Amino acid sequence: MKHIFNELHYELVRKIAEGGMGIVYEALQRGIGDFRKVVAIKLIKEEFSAIEEFRNNFIGEAKLVADLIHTSIVQTYHLGKIGEQYFMTMEYVNGVNLEEFIDRHIETDQYVPTDLAVFIVSRVVRGLAYAHQKRDGAGRLLGIVHRDVNPKNIMMAREGDVKLTDFGIAKALDLMYNEEGDVIAGKDEYLSPEQARREVTDGRADLFCCGIVISEMLLGYNIFESADPENTISNILELEIPDFREKRPDIDEKLNAILTKSLERDRDKRYLSADDMLTQLEMHIYGTGYGPTNEKLAGYIRDLFGPDGQGAAERWHLGETPHPKAFDPPDDDTEEVPGPSL
Numbered sequence: 001m002k003h004i005f006n007e008l009h010y011e012l013v014r015k016i017a018e019g020g021m022g023i024v025y026e027a028l029q030r031g032i033g034d035f036r037k038v039v040a041i042k043l044i045k046e047e048f049s050a051i052e053e054f055r056n057n058f059i060g061e062a063k064l065v066a067d068l069i070h071t072s073i074v075q076t077y078h079l080g081k082i083g084e085q086y087f088m089t090m091e092y093v094n095g096v097n098l099e100e101f102i103d104r105h106i107e108t109d110q111y112v113p114t115d116l117a118v119f120i121v122s123r124v125v126r127g128l129a130y131a132h133q134k135r136d137g138a139g140r141l142l143g144i145v146h147r148d149v150n151p152k153n154i155m156m157a158r159e160g161d162v163k164l165t166d167f168g169i170a171k172a173l174d175l176m177y178n179e180e181g182d183v184i185a186g187k188d189e190y191l192s193p194e195q196a197r198r199e200v201t202d203g204r205a206d207l208f209c210c211g212i213v214i215s216e217m218l219l220g221y222n223i224f225e226s227a228d229p230e231n232t233i234s235n236i237l238e239l240e241i242p243d244f245r246e247k248r249p250d251i252d253e254k255l256n257a258i259l260t261k262s263l264e265r266d267r268d269k270r271y272l273s274a275d276d277m278l279t280q281l282e283m284h285i286y287g288t289g290y291g292p293t294n295e296k297l298a299g300y301i302r303d304l305f306g307p308d309g310q311g312a313a314e315r316w317h318l319g320e321t322p323h324p325k326a327f328d329p330p331d332d333d334t335e336e337v338p339g340p341s342l
Contacts, residue, residue, distance in 0.1 A: 008078065010041060010089070021048045026092060039077065042088040049085050061168050062088045064144070068134065072127030074155060074165035093165075095158045096301065098151035098213070106220050108310040113317060114250055115285050116300060117217040118258075119292035121210055122281040123162035124154055128210070129274035132203035144172045145201050149209035150190040151216065160298030160324070171201070188232045189225040193265045196236045204267040207277050211262030218259075219247055237265070254284055298324040 011028040018024070022044045029037045048054045062079040069075070078089035096104075098120070105112050131144045146167060153166040190212055192205035216222045223242065224235040241263050244251045251259075258280050264270045271277035285291035299321045304312040306327065315321050 008080070008089075010039070012041065013038075016040065021045055021054065027089075029089070038092045038094075040090045040092040042090060044086045046083070046085050055086060057168065058086055058088070060172075061170065064142075064170060064172055065167050068131055068144075068167075070127050070130045071161065072123050072163055073131065074163045090165075091163075093155040093157050093161075093163055095156045096305070098154040098156065098217070101156060101301070101304070102151060102217060102220065104304055104309065105313070108304075108312070110310065110313040111220065111248065112217045113300075113313055114218060114248075114252075114255060116292055116297065116316065117214055118255065118281050118285050119297065120154070120156070120162050120217065121214040122278060122285070124149065124164050124213070125207070125210055125274050125278045125281060127164045128203065128206050129278055132206070132274050142172045143202070144170055145203055146170050146206050146209075147195065147201060148187065148190070149206050149213065150187055151213060154213070156297070156301060158298060158301065158324075160294030160296070160301070162294075162297070188229050188236075189222050191233070191236050192267075193237055194267065196233050202267075203274060204270050204272075207262055207271050207274060208264075208267070210277070211259055215244065215259055215263070218244065218251060258284065295324060296321065299326070302327040 009030045011030060013026045013028060016024045016026055022042055025041045025043065027039050027041045029039050031037075044054070044058055059079065062076055065073070065076040066079075074093060075091040076088055077091070080087050080089070102112065128146065128149070131146065134142045134144055136142055144167075146164065148166060148169050149164070153164060155163045155165055157163070190209050192201065192208035194201045194205050212222060212224065224232055224239060226232045226235060241260060244256045244259050245253070258277075261270060261280075262277060271280070300312060300316055302324055303309065303315060303321055306312075312321070
């Protein structure tokens with residue numbers, strides 16, 4: 001037997017997000033014998049499915065991410081079409097995105113703990129290091145650049161996993177439909193200087209964006225963002241990078257150096273690769289011993305979004321963040337399920 005053909009059955013449960021060009025749903029994939037798997041469905045709106053360039057970009061994203069198998073990247077399982085609409089089936093991440101995480105800290109008037117901010121970005125950089133080094137079946141380096149690393153595209157699961165998503169404007173060998181130099185790809189406030197200048201990018205562009213993300217986590221705002229998009233672009237290119245120790249007292253010299261190097265406008269002065277940046281991030285949080293883990297992040301997320309979330313950061317600093325299991329409902333009344341008889 002060489003081929004298996006079978007119809008896939010998805011039940012749309014709820015709308016997760018909607019943008020100008022598409023909708024993301026939580027869905028149930030059903031199979032024989034009451035098989036069920038929770039997935040996410042990214043559906044292009046019909047009017048955009050009809051546009052060849054957009055359709056090619058969407059198909060290109062699916063084909064690219066299908067081969068990116070990494071714990072820090074949201075997985076893509078299937079590309080399909082219903083009627084005239086294209087859709088992508090992806091890993092469902094039950095949690096929050098980084099924008100919601102940052103906003104919750106602002107709402108509760110507290111800073112993201114420094115070691116936790118470094119840990120979160122280090123997981124993203126791990127995924128980028130893998131993507132940047134990915135080769136095709138013939139051994140050719142694909143030259144993947146995400147080009148859209150921003151808080152909305154960083155997911156954090158309730159279990160503490162951090163995952164990068166949305167490679168919709170990524171560039172890669174044979175999978176780039178918008179030529180660099182013609183358009184600016186990415187969100188204005190999360191552009192690298194190369195993107196802002198419409199120059200050809202490489203992986204170091206993503207590292208600049210990671211620098212923006214970690215500084216936003218630490219300060220609670222994006223240092224480059226302005227109400228006027230042109231001013232935002234100008235800030236990306238010209239704004240003096242601050243000494244972050246003056247912005248927040250618990251940012252130490254080593255972390256300030258990481259921020260400063262990642263935000264170098266001359267990419268030759270930035271980290272040479274995501275692996276280099278990852279090494280410095282992990283040395284910062286683990287250099288003196290035990291540091292943040294997925295399980296610790298899971299406990300912090302559940303504490304932060306709980307009824308007493310305004311004290312989450314203080315409990316973290318005191319080492320009093322509850323274990324994730326502490327937030328589970330009691331199971332005293334749950335009947336024990338008997339094991340299988342052999």
